């Protein structure tokens with residue numbers, strides 16, 4: 001009925017639009033020089049069939065003021081001629097019906113190519129109502145990218161790997177493998193992995209174009225009220241850019257995302273049950289996407305210290321786009337968003353909705369900040385922060401940061417195999433194999449703990465780092481390290497600084513102790529000088545045998561708790577109830593034990 005009313009008043013609509021005098025939009029301040037999100041809006045031309053059916057345009061790029069779309073709706077009133085309701089939206093660069101896909105590519109997408117080439121994540125996603133021109137735009141852009149990746153303008157040797165897939169509801173299908181289903185998983189770094197999707201290496205523009213063509217054959221389409229060849233899934237082309245000369249660097253990844261179009265409730269009235277379900281699933285995933293956009297837009301509105309909730313885990317689509325929305329993400333990414341709108345006055349409701357979200361994303365463009373350095377989360381460390389950690393935390397003598405991590409970030413070092421990590425450590429003067437292993441374990445525990453606790457609780461790892469690096473006296477005791485030595489470059493021999501809580505290795509002289517006895521671990525935690533509990537110490541001396549008693553009685557002795565192996569490999573337990581008296585002469589070295597709250601065991605650290 002509304003459609004009929006609008007078609008009847010098409011002339012009046014156009015007449016009123018001609019008289020429209022736009023009010024300038026308030027200035028938004030300085031432009032952002034290097035935004036993480038760039039938003040642009042494309043108004044497609046009115047199609048021949050739309051013109052033929054009497055439709056007229058209602059969405060316009062404002063002339064003389066860039067970045068603004070004016071939208072005009074004719075309002076139905078009880079009496080008198082219908083008035084015009086005009087609204088305006090500031091939605092990034094606006095590409096009107098006369099602008100071609102090349103110009104969008106040049107302004108919006110081309111700047112992302114060198115970024116991805118250097119090992120970062122770039123994403124383009126197009127969204128908008130069904131029939132608004134998303135597939136048309138993304139297809140055109142994909143072809144231009146296929147040309148640019150091989151025309152020699154990007155410097156350096158790279159290997160390119162491509163997967164193209166679609167998401168329907170929460171299922172994923174490989175469009176380069178006859179729509180075979182596969183899983184979308186999250187790895188220990190929180191990165192999304194496509195488990196089971198085929199990757200194809202491409203070495204030329206025709207190679208890549210052939211894959212794009214092949215994927216189009218398998219994409220699920222159907223006719224909607226607004227588009228005869230509507231895509232009923234979200235299609236994603238993922239191009240991984242690998243630098244073969246620097247294996248430790250992250251691969252760059254380009255995601256090109258053509259979202260399924262949303263349909264209004266009234267447009268799905270005649271759908272079958274299956275199509276209704278499919279439309280509902282599309283609308284749910286788009287609605288979660290919108291919630292994520294809203295969360296992102298509110299992210300840095302931090303009058304309150306509480307971070308807005310961004311529900312990116314609620315749909316497969318937003319899980320794939322996690323790097324765009326996860327505020328704690330650790331991979332640098334830049335995102336271009338193309339909001340697509342149809343110009344027709346019959347679509348103003350959906351168009352307004354698209355423009356509103358584009359406006360929200362524009363505000364996010366100003367606010368998105370890097371998740372930044374977190375001392376408890378190794379995957380957020382850049383090379384300088386990582387080197388600093390290695391220097392301070394790798395033990396004595398310290399591992400050389402320039403040998404272990406000449407250029408790597410924290411995340412890249414975590415990707416090294418343990419044998420690579422340890423063999424690099426061993427290239428530093430004086431570093432033993434045990435020290436290298438202990439440092440590797442320590443670094444990984446910090447990482448695992450930081451991932452386990454990413455929900456916001458202060459992690460053990462973070463506490464440990466605070467304990468070791470920052471002043472937090474109440475939390476010092478998660479390691480046997482002496483806090484007083486923090487930051488000291490020269491440390492006296494351990495025998496000159498024996499203190500309660502110190503862990504030592506020592507030589508046990510009793511031949512009567514079986515190899516399985518905890519004492520054979522030869523580790524003990526110093527409690528106090530023996531004099532404090534002479535009776536109990538004497539009892540132990542009896543247990544140690546006459547020879548040991550003679551030796552220990554000659555020197556200074558300490559009452560110590562024994563340390564035995566835990567149930568997990570390389571873990572230890574302190575047995576406070578099983579004590580031993582150890583002579584300083586029998587002590588071999590200080591050993592650093594660190595407590596891991598998650599396993600409730602101690603580990604040897606450095």
Ligand SMILES: Nc1ncnc2c1ncn2[C@@H]1O[C@H](COP(=O)(O)OP(=O)(O)OP(=O)(O)O)[C@@H](O)[C@H]1O
Nearest residue numbers: 044045130131132133134135136227230231260261
């Ligand atoms: N800029 C444009 N110039 C000319 N024709 C266009 C333009 N954009 C879109 N079209 C045409 O409009 C129709 C709908 O476009 P398209 O299929 O890209 O929409 P869509 O947003 O991907 O729709 P859906 O969400 O339903 O898949 C197509 O026939 C397409 O060729």
